[in-house]
Amino acid sequence: MHSSTKQHNFSAGPAILPPSVLKEASQGVRNLNNSGLSILEISHRSPEFDSIAKEAEALVREIAGVDDSYAVLFLSGGASSQFFMAPMNLLGENETAAYLDTGVWSTKAIKEAKNFGNIEVLASSKDRNYVYIPKRFKKPKDAVYLHMTSNNTIYGTQFQKFPDVEAPLICDMSSDIFSRPIEANKFGMIYSGAQKNIGPAGVTLVIVKKDWLGRTDRNLPSMLNYMTHVEKGSMFNTPPAFPIYVLMLTLRWIKQKGGLAAIEKMNKSKARLLYKEIDNNPCFHGPVDKKDRSLMNVCFLPTKKEFTAPFLEMCKNVGISGVKGHRSVGGFRASIYNAMPRRSVQALVNVMQEFGKKYG
């Protein structure tokens, strides 16, 4: 019995992965490519794993359109470790970095960065509990970089356009990476935990401009220095082998689906379906400014508080899981990442319509 035949998994993350990826990953745990060995028990220096790691890197480069002037790293420690590693590696003590504050994750990135240089927060949408993306802000002056969170899982907002500034962008794309085409050359660095669109928890993708590295003279622990991982091809120490393997399988799936343009088209179609229902159904409304709505995390609130429990119950009864909203927003949230099939979104829309008829 396959998982996706039983549950519509709207979890915000770790999140749904393509059934074909889960199937192959499951097989790899028992017997990797008929090697007679499990992916869990082979050396990271073996030819088998080496080819997995190399294919993962090649797929990142191909899918994202990232050339050799960027390093592609597979690290551990999550995006949360990049909050401090980015400024630790890239920002001098007397230099300034600019940040946009679009929610909890931006706020954490800002907090961690403050230990390493001058941090200028150019704009924040905190005034309205982060239901919009700030668009007007003064251009950062002499900033080494501008940091942002491209998609905000908790609030359901997303940058639809990246700001045009002189400074290179550093972007935490943890919750929308590879959900749409990327203009890679706008970015000095892109980082992302794998566990939404590109794999399971336990590996972090870092894409960073090579000529940017070594620009500060901090004496860093080897493991915290990007240069270490560039020089050792992400194998300075034993890498998180299985998460990298599943990431590679997921990237193969993205490529097979037609790459980022095709993926974006599917994501837009799914999001349109759901937002349309939210806007039309008398029992629900969307708190996020329409132009800033996320294609990945669709937040919606009940028009009456007492709708919450029965709607969640109705969802549960048809095998829809993970739609309870984040505690800081309330209501509901449907995370519809790359691997979410349109028919699951339709199943949710059907329940909303049924609920609307009953309670609306």
Next chain:
Amino acid sequence: MHSSTKQHNFSAGPAILPPSVLKEASQGVRNLNNSGLSILEISHRSPEFDSIAKEAEALVREIAGVDDSYAVLFLSGGASSQFFMAPMNLLGENETAAYLDTGVWSTKAIKEAKNFGNIEVLASSKDRNYVYIPKRFKKPKDAVYLHMTSNNTIYGTQFQKFPDVEAPLICDMSSDIFSRPIEANKFGMIYSGAQKNIGPAGVTLVIVKKDWLGRTDRNLPSMLNYMTHVEKGSMFNTPPAFPIYVLMLTLRWIKQKGGLAAIEKMNKSKARLLYKEIDNNPCFHGPVDKKDRSLMNVCFLPTKKEFTAPFLEMCKNVGISGVKGHRSVGGFRASIYNAMPRRSVQALVNVMQEFGKKYG
């Protein structure tokens, strides 16, 4: 077809895991406990994962005999990250820590620690390429801790007894954790990458004395502060969920086998079998001082250099993999971790005997 029926996997790490663990892990990737969801796609805040994490911690405490005065953490970044996190968290700038140098990993730990305080290397076995464990050294004076590597994967040496010193021990047990009973209260901290005896790559077990934490006033990034992970039960950020799941399954297996005393008995029996052959076979010899021989990594050299290639070929022909020695030692190395069945060790011994008859 199950892996272990096809290959005798002597890989140094990531390494062999019990077939029953691989089978259940494979099933969990498709459908975790009949939840209809994969372990790869459920939230780390879900009741399903919460119970996995709690069981993992409880099993560590039970198996190691670790009480509530210690924190049990599941981190990422490998033992290599503990090389700097331990001194960063526990050693003041003007304080001294003592280290024993028993090989590459000790040397790396020493190098990373030097950024954080005074490091006194009490003894080293470098003079003989680390083929023994130094036993006589001056007692560390006023050292905050004494750091050591309990088992040295590359050279095949192992502490058979931990030194009696006043300072608490910090021990990197990455390659022999839970292979034998632990006198937990001798240690201020134990750490271990999972990928030898207790799981796949991607999670690091840290056991640390709680009242030791917060003893330095360094302003640490949240992710690098043990206190963060203690307060958040290793869920400050998304943890490496699948590696933790497989670690939990592996600990269940250890418990089911009878715990550490029973495991040690099996390990001793396997090691005895192999060392006996090394000592008796005219084609091989063991470079390590007998009293310091590792029960986990059995290094042996050919008595003639030209034996190397044909012996590896003969191993390959009977499905024995991973016995090529580390480049810095040469010859052969058989890693016989907990999950290695005695019959695989016997299969290796058989090949050695056959080789001895042909070439000896």
